[in-house]
Amino acid sequence: MATAGELTSGEYIRHHLTNLTFGPRADGSWGIAQSAGEVAEMGFWAVHVDSLFWSFVLGALFVWFFSRIAKRMTAGVPGTTQGFVEMIIGFVEDNVRTTFSARNDNIAPLALTVFCWIFLMNLMDLVPVDLIPWLLDKAGIHYQKVVPTTDPNVTFGMSFSVFALMIFYSFKKKGAGGFAAELTMHPFESKNIVMKILFIPINFFLEIVGLVAKPVSHSLRLFGNLYAGEMIFILISLMYGSSVILSVSGGALQFVWAVFHILVITLQAFIFMVLTIVYMDMAHSHH
Secondary structure, eight states, rough: OHHHHTOHHHHHHHHTTTEEEEOOOTTTTTOOOOOHHHHOOOOGGGGEEHHHHHHHHHHHHHHHHHHHHHHTTTTSOOEEEEEHHHHHHHHHHHHHHHHOOOOOHHHHHHHHHHHHHHHHHHHGGGGOOTHHHHHHHHOOOOOOOOOOOGGGHOOOOOOOOOOOHHHHHHHHHHHHHHHHHHSSSSSOOOOHHHHHHHHHHHHHHHHHHHHHHHHHHHHHHHHHHHHHHHHHHHHTTTHHHOOOOHHHHHHHHHHHHHHHHHHHHHHHHHHHHOOOHHHHHHHHHHO
């Protein structure tokens, strides 16, 4: 992979922000894009291979690790690994217990999956920005973004999945009529039948805007924070190779930002999990 010393600053940044993309080429064939311009031309049907690959790998790692610990679970004094897993599960259960007021045995596993999966994807942000792309470049793979949560397609996919569950449980728990009334009878109310009918379109507009805004904000909050963090790592990497002083300063800044970023990646996984629980609670609540 070309390094910061072989590219201009702008080219280096664009290179690191370009996904490994598979899609339709201008000549009608399908294949891996070889340039940022070809990525842009692929349009809607383009697939970000690197985002999907790392998402599936990290998801599989989570499932394998937790299932392995579950099979070896003992009733006595837990080992370090078992104690660590129990601590995470207890942490998630406490949040579900305090936030989710209804009864649904699927919510805690959903929250655990969301928290651990997103945390692992965010954790990839601490891998040196040039390391994996440099290794894969040896195999002829010129583009590689290893942090799936810096791809809005991934964060929107997760948020829309949560949104679909929210709509599903809203219909299941409240019925079509109850859910429709929730969207049309609030926030403006009146005992006068004429005014009540007049308020319906106003209420529906206000409620539907708030409803649609949930998955958008849910996704963009995670994407924006991780994208900004990755961008700072890339900018610091530009300092290497310029001079001894800048290289040493870049190393110090990289360490400081990595330590601070541990808090960011954990906090963003926690926020996404808490909002998921809150949205599920709203779907189960009757107004």
